[in-house]
Amino acid sequence: MRLINRYPDRPSRLLLVLMPFALVLLVYFIGSADRLAENPNDKLLPSAAQMVDAVHRLAFEADKRSGDYLFWGDTLSSLQRLGMGLGIAALVGLCLGIAAGSLPLFGAPLSPLIGVLSMVPPLAILPILFIVFGLGELSKVMLIVIGVAPVLARDLEQRAREIPSELLVKAQTLGATTWTLILRVILPQLLPRLLIALRLALGSAWLFLIAAEAIASTDGLGYRIFLVRRYLAMDVILPYVAWITLLAWLMDLGLKHLTRLAFPWYEGGRA
Amino acid sequence: MIEVRNLWKQYGDQTVLERINLTIKEGEFCSLVGASGCGKSTFLRMLLGQERPSRGEILLDGKPLADEPDSSRGVVFQRYSVFPHLSVLDNVALGLELPRAPLLGRLLGSAKAEAREQARQLLQRVGLGHALEKYPAQLSGGMQQRLAIAQALIMKPRVLLLDEPFGALDPGIRKDMHALLRELWQETRLTVFMVTHDLNEGFSLASRVLVFDKLRVDPHEPGAYGARITYNIPLSRRREPVSLAAVVTSPGASAAALIPR
Numbered sequence: 001m002r003l004i005n006r007y008p009d010r011p012s013r014l015l016l017v018l019m020p021f022a023l024v025l026l027v028y029f030i031g032s033a034d035r036l037a038e039n040p041n042d043k044l045l046p047s048a049a050q051m052v053d054a055v056h057r058l059a060f061e062a063d064k065r066s067g068d069y070l071f072w073g074d075t076l077s078s079l080q081r082l083g084m085g086l087g088i089a090a091l092v093g094l095c096l097g098i099a100a101g102s103l104p105l106f107g108a109p110l111s112p113l114i115g116v117l118s119m120v121p122p123l124a125i126l127p128i129l130f131i132v133f134g135l136g137e138l139s140k141v142m143l144i145v146i147g148v149a150p151v152l153a154r155d156l157e158q159r160a161r162e163i164p165s166e167l168l169v170k171a172q173t174l175g176a177t178t179w180t181l182i183l184r185v186i187l188p189q190l191l192p193r194l195l196i197a198l199r200l201a202l203g204s205a206w207l208f209l210i211a212a213e214a215i216a217s218t219d220g221l222g223y224r225i226f227l228v229r230r231y232l233a234m235d236v237i238l239p240y241v242a243w244i245t246l247l248a249w250l251m252d253l254g255l256k257h258l259t260r261l262a263f264p265w266y267e268g269g270r271a
Numbered sequence: 272m273i274e275v276r277n278l279w280k281q282y283g284d285q286t287v288l289e290r291i292n293l294t295i296k297e298g299e300f301c302s303l304v305g306a307s308g309c310g311k312s313t314f315l316r317m318l319l320g321q322e323r324p325s326r327g328e329i330l331l332d333g334k335p336l337a338d339e340p341d342s343s344r345g346v347v348f349q350r351y352s353v354f355p356h357l358s359v360l361d362n363v364a365l366g367l368e369l370p371r372a373p374l375l376g377r378l379l380g381s382a383k384a385e386a387r388e389q390a391r392q393l394l395q396r397v398g399l400g401h402a403l404e405k406y407p408a409q410l411s412g413g414m415q416q417r418l419a420i421a422q423a424l425i426m427k428p429r430v431l432l433l434d435e436p437f438g439a440l441d442p443g444i445r446k447d448m449h450a451l452l453r454e455l456w457q458e459t460r461l462t463v464f465m466v467t468h469d470l471n472e473g474f475s476l477a478s479r480v481l482v483f484d485k486l487r488v489d490p491h492e493p494g495a496y497g498a499r500i501t502y503n504i505p506l507s508r509r510r511e512p513v514s515l516a517a518v519v520t521s522p523g524a525s526a527a528a529l530i531p532r
Binding site: 164165166167169170171172173174175176177179180183184185188189263264265266 | 348
């Protein structure tokens with residue numbers, strides 16, 4: 001049978017899903033054991049026990065200097081920044097996208113502007129943000145907003161233009177004004193698209209967050225990683241990276257389920 | 272009640288329609304037939320206010336039509352006529368909510384319940400009483416068009432515009448839809464304009480058939496001349512469906528009606 005016609009059945013699919021992860025872990029721990037056997041003080045590939053130990057120290061023992069649980073404090077600060085950044089970006093992107101995509105008079109000036117702005121590399125203007133907004137929370141949140149909002153706006157503008165004109169005409173024959181048309185027809189049809197665009201933007205949002213935290217911060221997941229880098233503390237860095245990956249994956253999963261729960265019409269409507 | 276005066280439609284140097292003059296009384300059911308690209312859908316869009324005439328005007332009760340779609344004219348398209356994000360019931364109730372709630376676009380509390388009850392009754396009438404909570408994507412093509420018709424009718428428009436409403440439906444379902452549309456027209460005495468490719472459909476449903484065709488064609492410049500209404504055929508408003516064959520063979524109708532304007 002040709003390869004293109006062969007499908008994995010249920011048990012073998014599960015095996016195929018888990019195998020690459022298992023392989024990566026296996027390769028890592030073999031390498032780690034190898035290096036540690038040669039030099040027990042090697043820091044590059046820490047063993048599982050060393051990493052568990054580091055996580056335990058950071059997550060379940062109060063920091064001697066501040067009395068905080070660093071791991072949870074870092075997580076909370078990072079998630080707060082990320083949440084605020086994404087929330088504001090979603091709101092801005094939605095407003096700009098709707099205005100540019102559904103009102104031709106607004107789209108004429110906005111659409112090229114958004115197109116150009118979305119090409120500005122956000123990290124290149126990070127220094128400007130630090131100068132303008134200071135080194136506090138605001139500049140970090142702004143970096144995420146500036147990095148993510150134009151992308152969302154462009155996507156939503158495109159989606160708003162894709163709404164069939166028949167629907168817009170129909171709504172007008174049902175007595176809609178511009179405002180109620182946006183409120184009852186365009187906005188509800190764009191919300192599921194917004195969640196999908198947010199999922200796609202999660203990766204870059206994390207990138208901007210870590211970058212901002214690495215440069216100017218006193219806590220946060222990115223801050224910690226870049227701090228302990230000085231001591232070559234791979235036993236902290238690796239679990240932190242895994243934790244960030246897990247958080248990002250869970251957020252993606254959450255948004256996916258939210259789309260399905262909140263907009264049950266959406267997937268069927270695209271058939 | 273609807274008067275079309277010397278109407279032209281041009282796109283650049285492409286003339287689509289020229290010198291259209293027409294008077295339609297209230298309560299007529301006009302079907303617009305003609306070859307593809309002859310401008311019948313363009314004419315319908317101008318009646319709807321989606322497009323503007325290049326020259327001439329359309330009067331509704333002696334007053335020029337508004338330049339944009341409004342609630343005096345209902346419409347059913349071949350596709351994309353219903354809102355995919357609203358349930359069947361809300362698709363129809365929307366027409367009651369929008370004009371009364373300029374700020375929120377939705378009614379609350381008892382006003383909402385009342386609108387939904389009204390919508391429910393109309394949906395029952397068009398045969399969708401069993402599918403109130405479904406989304407349009409869960410309905411068949413015929414049921415979606417029933418929904419679109421109910422949605423248009425809840426506004427009690429003066430004019431109902433249908434743009435090949437049954438073009439995508441199976442023949443059997445199309446028959447059911449014809450019966451429904453004929454009943455609704457007889458109950459409401461709406462003025463209806465229906466664009467159709469199906470001559471039989473045009474003749475069996477309508478009280479007047481308008482045939483669009485190009486009278487003059489310049490082979491060197493196909494866009495030079497537009498289509499006109501070449502036949503304006505009043506049919507006796509029988510309660511029974513009139514088939515195309517009956518019209519063509521009955522001497523009175525063919526002789527009196529098939530006179531070019």
